[in-house]
Amino acid sequence: MKNNIVVKDNALINASYNLDLAEQRLILLAIVEARQSGKGINANDPLVVHADNYANQFNVHKNTAYATLKSACHALFSRQFSYQQGSADNIEYVKSRWVSEIRYIENEGIVKLIFAPAIVPLITRLEKHFTKYELEQISNLSSAYAIRLYELLVSWRSTGETPVYKLNDFRKILGVKETDYPIISDLKKRVLDISIKQLNEHTDITVQYEQHKKGRSISGFSFTFKQKKVMKASSSSDEISAKNAFSKMTEKQRFLFANKLAELPEMSQYSQGTESYDQFAIRIAEMLKDYQKFEKILPNLKKVGFQIR
Incomplete structure (x- = not known):
C-alpha cells in the first residue's frame, strides 16, 4: 500500500x-x-x-x-x-x-x-x-497503548514535548481502564515502558518521559521526543548538482513542488501538526528558499518529479 x-x-x-x-x-x-x-x-x-x-x-x-x-x-x-x-x-x-x-x-x-x-x-x-x-x-507496534501514545506525541511534533498530563487524564487518553494497573509501578512497567520501547524501536521518533509528583505520589507524566535522523551519503558532484538545481528553481516551481511535497508521507517530520495541507505547502515553499533546507528535502523533491541536471 x-x-x-x-x-x-x-x-x-x-x-x-x-x-x-x-x-x-x-x-x-x-x-x-x-x-x-x-x-x-x-x-x-x-x-x-x-x-x-x-x-x-x-x-x-x-x-x-x-x-x-x-x-x-x-x-x-x-x-x-x-x-x-x-x-x-x-x-x-x-x-x-x-x-x-x-x-x-x-x-x-x-x-x-x-x-x-x-x-x-x-x-x-x-x-x-x-x-x-x-x-x-x-x-510493527503490538501494543494498543503504544499506538495511542504515538498519536498523542506526534500531535506535538512542532515542539517535541508535551504538557504534563495528570495521571487520571493520561489513563483515559491511552484507554487504560480504572481497574487496570491501579498500582503505579504496574502502569509504568506494563503500559509506559513497553510503549516507549516499541516507539523507540519501530517508529520515526525516540521518546523519553518524566514523572511528576505531588508530595510522594506520582501525579502525572510529560514527554519529550525527537525525530530520528536519516543518514545520507552524498558525493561532491551530487552537492554541485544540488546547488545548481537550487539556484535555477523558479518561484513557480517552488510552489508547484511544495504542494506535491505537502501530500508526501515522508514530509510529516516537518509538519507542525496544527496546519492544513495548503498552509503546510506555503511553509514548504519558504523552506525551499533556504539551501540547507532545500538539500535536506531534495530526496523527497525527487520523489515528486523534481529533476536535477
Missing part, C-alpha cells in the same frame, strides 16, 4: 476511548481506504477493508487476518468515545459510537463499516487542527 497517510482531528486524538490493537488497526485501514479510493468518509457509505491488506500491513497470517477483522468489527460496534468541543465558556461534552453499521462478506474476505456521524467530521476536517502520520510507523 502506498501513500498510507492517516489523518485524525486532534479532538479525536485526545478523546477518551478504549480500543484493542485489532480495532485500532481496523479503523486506521478504513481511514487509509477512504483516502486512497478518493470517495472520502461519510455517514452513509461503507468503507471496505480487505483481509489481504490487513495481513500485508501488519504481518499477520492471511488465514487469521479475516477472523481478526470480523472479531474487531463486532467489538467495535459496541465501542464508544467521548470528547469536548466549544469555547471555554460553553463546553459541550460529546459521547458517540465509533461506527453506525458493520458488514462482513466471508467468501470475499472483506469487512465493511460506516463511521458514526459524530466521528466523520473529526477525521475529514483537515482545515483545522490535525495530526497526520504514515500507517507504516505503527505497523
